[in-house]
Amino acid sequence: MDSQECAKVLKALADNTRLKILEYFFNGESSVSEISDNISTDFSQVPHPLGVLRNSGLVIDNKDVKFVMYKLHPIFYKQKNNRKKVLDFSCCRVEFGRLADMRKKEV
Numbered sequence: 001m002d003s004q005e006c007a008k009v010l011k012a013l014a015d016n017t018r019l020k021i022l023e024y025f026f027n028g029e030s031s032v033s034e035i036s037d038n039i040s041t042d043f044s045q046v047p048h049p050l051g052v053l054r055n056s057g058l059v060i061d062n063k064d065v066k067f068v069m070y071k072l073h074p075i076f077y078k079q080k081n082n083r084k085k086v087l088d089f090s091c092c093r094v095e096f097g098r099l100a101d102m103r104k105k106e107v
Helices: 003-012 016-027 032-038 047-056 096-106
Strands: 059-063 068-072 086-088 093-095
Touching (some): 003 047, 016 032, 016 047, 016 068, 032 068, 047 059, 093 096
Antiparallel strands (some): 086 093
């Protein structure tokens, strides 16, 4: 990944709602309504951040019969036996378990 692509990905991470959505995707493929229900965000507040993630290449979509389903792009997330919540961008990595720990400390 070159520096311009890396900057685009890192910019997409610079939002709390987008980080929550990405962290939720470690559970697998989901629709907008499933995402909004599980990250405690109003349904109308999910499509824009999801679009930013999709445009950055972090998330891909799959049109189902009734819904559009979204998931992490497999190039950045490869599930392994250790089940770590890590996205690897080659320029850097983001480990999501640590983000949850930091949120707990803020409360």
